[in-house]
Amino acid sequence: MVAAYLLASAAFEVGRYCQAFPNFGAERRGAPVMAFVRIDAKPILRRSQVRTPAFLIIQDPGLLNVAGVLDGLREGGGILVNSPRSSEELSGETGKAVVSFAAAQMALQMTGKPLANVALLSAFASLTGLLPREALIKALSARFKGDVLEKNLKLVDMAADQVPTESWKDITHALSA
């Protein structure tokens, strides 16, 4: 949920309209939850659930084994997974093009907590070219302070290099309908 709010806030920082909301339910840390983000150049009116996302960010690799998790992803859409296993391995298993890196592990080293959120968002921004680093930093600065913020900013820099820069740029253009 925090990741969705951060992503939408970062988009807002670069002048986009945004909307972020949970798959409403009894959310608590550790339980499987879904959250959605919409980003657009014009105001977003619809309040319906996202059924056919252009991108999927999966924070727990275990969820890849849950039936239906990849359903609805648009043809050619991007999947980013927090996993210590390689992109090739996961792509082979799922039959879809997956980009993977050990976001939680990196967060644990940098911040002392295995929360994949920020590292994944940084990687997502880097893959899509949708959001400059500054936007993410602004969004993080609005939510965190002091030492926690400092560590997360370092995490942003580190995670950005873990994935091929702007390799999803074409998908972003093709699927932004």
Added chain:
Amino acid sequence: MLSALEGSQALAQAVGLCRPGVVAAYPITPQTHIVENISKLVADGRLRCELVSVESEFSAASVALGAAASGVRAYTASSSQGILLMAEVLYNISGMRIPMVMTCANRAVGAPLNIWNDQQDSMAVRDSGWIQLYCADNQEAVDTTIQAFRIAERTEVPVMVCVDGFVLTHTLEPIDLPTQEQVDRFLPPYHFSRALDSRNPLSLGTCVDPSFFTEARHSQHQAVLRATTEIMAADRDYAGIIGRSGGGLLSVVGPAEADVAILALGSVCSTVQESMQLFPQDRPVKLIKLRAYRPFPMAALREVLQGVRDLVVLERAIAPGSGGIVGMEVRSLATTLTQLPRIHNYAVGLGGRDVPIEIYPRLVEAITRADEPAWFEIFDLEPEKLPVEDR
């Protein structure tokens, strides 16, 4: 300033801008982040206000009642079963003509237990004598909350601001909050003409026998009806200071002369509006966003319904054994029109069922196909999930 905020967070700030003296709330489910965020504002020293955390919604409403009666601006928030637990007090507040504001973060009422969004809770207390204003998005929710205090204080009728739970309260989007200076200009300090004062004792809520009860009810009914004027005035003055309307009694999207209309309350309006842009139909259609449900804006509705041949009334609640709640009232009002429209009454999105972006073409298809307009149907029912005898 425009910022990306979660609905609940924005509403807490909006309440804070109104400088309440007392906020009382039951802090546990069914509750939203609104009071949690208000408590943060208080803890951070950004809002000087007595925050009373109570053991039930009954007490939350009672504390707010007492505070407002003693001349302090008061606020509470709840939803679902919490609203029902307040019901007795809600009647007391409105019957005693105590001005206060509450947010109803609209949610389904159990059983079956369901925490998701519909409007059964506020509809269950629609006859409690409170003004009810329904918000289509978080911006309207913020603007309506600020207006609500002025409406309540000028009419001495309490106001319930109905904001769809989760769909609005838990959604982060760009929301503009007016400045403190603007809100101070719009909303003068609270003054209650009948405030409890030990130097000038008076009784509120005493027993009224049959010789006066009828008159008390009549005067309450008139007061809520008259609030129509104040709701419009508050919106006009708000627009003058802040530069944006909160939606008046109702607003119309689409061509005024369209002879097909969809009438709805709350956030479903937004989805229908985008659906209308995405899937244009051959016949022109207009959307009527009903903001004021109590008082029921009869004159304004009559005006926008004039000339309508097909009218869809969308409900987010149900009166079991009867059907539509809003539909029933609109149908009764429509009998006073020169031409009675065909009224198609549908409930959608009960207990959080997703209202999909294809809602508009589906509705148009349904009313075009129907030989007889639906007296009442649950539009998104999936009958195959039910045993044959229940379908």
